[in-house]
Amino acid sequence: MPAAAAAAGICLAVSTVIFALRPNAAGEPSVWLPLVRRIREPFLDRWALPGGPVALSESLEASARRNLLETTSLQPTYLEQLYAFGDVDRSPDSRFVSIVYWALVRPEEAERVSLGENVRWFPADELPDLAFDHNLIVEYALWRLRTKMEYSRIAHAFLGEQFTLAELRGVHEAVLRKPLDPANFRRQMESSGAIEPTGDVVVGGRHRPPKLYRYAGGVELADAGPLTARVVVAAAQHPSTPIAAPTQEDHR
Amino acid sequence: MPAAAAAAGICLAVSTVIFALRPNAAGEPSVWLPLVRRIREPFLDRWALPGGPVALSESLEASARRNLLETTSLQPTYLEQLYAFGDVDRSPDSRFVSIVYWALVRPEEAERVSLGENVRWFPADELPDLAFDHNLIVEYALWRLRTKMEYSRIAHAFLGEQFTLAELRGVHEAVLRKPLDPANFRRQMESSGAIEPTGDVVVGGRHRPPKLYRYAGGVELADAGPLTARVVVAAAQHPSTPIAAPTQEDHR
DNA sequence: TCAAAAGTGTTGGAAGTACACCCATGT
């Protein structure tokens, strides 16, 4: 970074791939994402990832957060940087470099999205032709989501603070698109120390009442190494619970 | 990316963390990296990662490659994007966003670096106070290198085209900083299908001549998912062998 | 009492770890 890089003519933007679980045509939960319709050239009327320019006074992540709120009114429970896309030909006219984030939101949160003419949910596996290189970006984000689901603990970012093991398993199954053995899944989760029973059970179901679990604090959800502090999961926001230090931006 | 982001005042730069194996004070191989001395403010005279502005006509990776060649005359065998750093306060004066890459080079290549007053190798584990947030960046790059070494096949990027199993194990041991069982290491490598014997052996050693291996083609070294084509390892450059399509930039 | 989901137990195989042991070479 020696020279005071003028970089005139390069536009710096932030985009986000937002994932939520919603029922598909068959009624089973699967991965969806919201897209916005472009209202100007290039790619007028094509669907695209929500995004926008980086403000001078904002960090990249703060930019992504603000933009998400403005364009989709979503506040993700999980937000992580995905990749920087900067090929010269990704936009036909000017030169764009996009720092792309990916986010997870809960179903309740997802349903709050204002479904106007210009924002719509799409199943992540059957997208139309998107603007720019956004098809590739989504594909990569999906790959990261699925890869990370297998070795990390991000699944609960799709759920509320309390959940049953069947719900948690449902998240895994929806993302990985394969059935999981309930018995083995239970043992893996329990032995990992990631979850702990709340003591409550869900009453009123048609069958044996399942125990409720919560994520055990103190356990990192997604090991990002020295950048761990950057990966922030919003504290479960009960109306009564004050939010504890939501975004500590210090480096370690 | 809807608005034509002016982003005036934000400087876009590319930096690279370059790793090579060199003998440390005790004579054992360990991880080193070259740094350049800053010749202007801010952080005048402090050591920093090599880097520079992104040219309008270059992709991010091409920018990193060119800059590496200009500042250190290095051509890495492995180059991958690490992270985009863009906190508002990382540079005291202007606003910098740095797309950081990490690279691996072979020892022979590393020794060719012009060791002037302004370029010097440092042991990766004992760095001075660097310019900007470069200490954090190196720490993260080291974490990625060590993590990836355990589940991927990047080790041979530190070696030539042919190598013995002891050499390959030495790379792992140097990076992971722990001894590995030669017998088990051999079996893991052989059963993974990543390497194949060339049929030759190393003669002239003091002991039993070890077999030489090469990396089996067709096996991906580092699974980057849909972005695989972006991770490019230079073909082993025999003087006689023409370089085959060194940088295919297409997306998949 | 039956269906269905919650939860437990048991088994077999794959892969990792530790370590004993043989092989081939230069000195």
Added chain:
DNA sequence: ACATGGGTGTACTTCCAACACTTTTGA
């Protein structure tokens, strides 16, 4: 012959996948 690293064999453990089986509820 012997020291040394190259290379093989083997027992032990740990983890994971499969699946039989018991428990608890609503209907």
